[in-house]
């Protein structure tokens with residue numbers, strides 16, 4: 272990592288309660304004020320290179336190994352990208368609905384995981400609370416019913432994944448041109464069995480996130496808040512669609528920057544910028560350039576950018592949420608939590624619709640047709656818009672793979688959020704306080720970054736803090752167990 | 755030698771006919787002898803040594819060794835299981851076997867055998883050999899990364915398909931499965947209906963675009979260990 276000789280550098284590593292490993296460096300100017308904060312993602316996965324030469328039908332199964340938390344997003348996104356390679360641009364109703372069920376199950380479990388296990392300690396205890404209790408174990412002790420609901424909601428989503436993909440993690444359900452199994456009536460009934468609880472608990476979780484946000488609105492709306500563009504896919508009528516749609520981007524005032532852009536043309540509109548200090552790219556909208564073209568993705572982006580939600584309860588919740596912005600999109604980072612729970616409710620509403628759809632029991636699983644040599648899949652993953660792009664040679668071997676994962680799109684926003692928070696809590700002293708470390712982690716967590724694969728440790732990750740003077744010498748170093 | 759006779763295997767009496775191998779006789783009696791290069795219908799080859807048993811205290815390959823009247827054979831002992839585990843581990847480190855990405859997963863004899871024998875992680879270092887893929891044929895792919903050199907495709911193509919599409923090239927760790935053409939699989943006489951395509955115990959020789967069509971749960975070894983079908987015939 273480069274050392275900036277003209278400023279003091281403060282390092283916080285690793286960031287806890289985000290998936291994977293991260294490190295934050297805070298760069299002070301000579302006056303001791305925060306000049307810039309950087310989130311370093313020590314992640315180099317190499318998938319885009321090492322799957323070259325592999326046959327394309329391996330992609331849905333291979334590339335999902337990027338992640339242990341939302342592999343289904345990669346599984347489905349890769350499947351969408353390779354569908355054209357067997358001539359399967361339009362799937363059978365059964366295949367499309369089984370995939371959608373799998374995807375909504377994934378959303379439900381991922382959002383439940385984030386909300387109950389990772390975010391709720393901050394929300395329930397306040398993010399300046401003692402780290403020894405501000406963790407999922409603390410939630411389980413103090414709010415056992417809530418913790419139980421979190422676990423069971425996650426389990427429910429995982430059961431949907433098991434039934435549709437064959438395994439709870441790293442399944443094989445989606446294949447080029449369709450799926451390899453339908454949902455039997457017995458499997459459907461198993462899922463319908465616990466459904467009412469899930470719907471009720473999703474409403475409760477939403478109201479918890481909503482109440483927390485409204486109760487703390489004054490402080491939250493100042494915390495990690497900045498204007499940005501937003502990007503997501505939407506259905507052709509502008510409705511929220513997590514599985515399929517076309518690209519839409521809005522500016523900080525909510526005006527359309529573009530809409531209904533074919534996924535195949537994503538490179539006409541999005542550029543992946545690079546910076547020397549990070550392995551992670553910094554995507555931006557081509558029309559606006561790197562300085563103002565960066566954008567946010569994920570729950571906040573989707574709720575801000577969609578025209579409406581096509582399930583009644585989530586739509587009512589969206590309207591109430593959007594009122595916060597007074598006609599503009601909602602910009603503060605902590606609003607992600609509320610938006611995320613609107614989506615969890617939407618996911619369970621969609622799951623209910625799908626479970627009552629007899630197409631799930633159909634046996635027309637796959638289509639084939641004239642084969643293409645290139646495909647782009649775009650999907651809304653729990654953490655935001657996800658792009659998979661493959662090209663194959665005449666022998667069916669992958670020659671090009673380009674992935675833009677959600678956390679990458681949120682790279683610049685997370686850096687901005689950390690900078691904003693660091694400015695607020697650094698008191699002009701070149702020291703790292705407990706409060707600052709907490710605040711930095713809390714704002715990163717709002718974005719639910721998946722920093723690499725699932726190496727999350729409950730409450731036992733050490734926090735290393737290093738302090739450098741303006742010549743790059745370490746002047747202080749603290750190690751402690753955090754949560 | 756009488757037409758039929760018996761020998762003892764792990765304390766059980768097994769009936770054999772003259773000329774039958776230990777493996778075949780055991781199988782007929784409902785006893786599974788682990789194997790990889792053996793495939794019914796092919797001339798025994800004796801290459802992989804997974805089927806190693808002790809006959810009258812002497813190690814031998816059960817697939818090539820004819821049964822002997824009154825002999826005493828050890829098969830499922832800890833000593834032999836340990837040998838077999840080591841052999842399977844050596845196959846895993848020699849090739850590039852990434853089960854998690856492989857479409858043969860769940861239907862793969864090597865993987866299933868590793869599970870049955872309790873192989874967790876190989877103790878020897880991986881070779882990480884550079885092996886190439888021949889995807890030139892429009893409908894068939896040969897992925898040498900996963901080849902265990904059992905010669906089942908070679909023998910099937912020659913003896914059952916009457917074609918001679920495959921053959922070995924090189925020796926030792928450089929040994930590779932080759933194709934009977936100047937350069938590529940597409941220039942051979944191989945055909946989608948060839949029996950050789952179904953002879954591969956691993957994911958080296960495959961029909962294209964069929965991967966992952968069988969859902970998890972319905973695959974050959976999802977529900978019970980390899981060899982269970984044989985053991986079900988146990989009297």
Ligand code: FES
Pocket residue numbers: 788789790791792799800801802803804805806815816817818
């Ligand atoms: S099965 Fe006997 S040596 Fe391979």
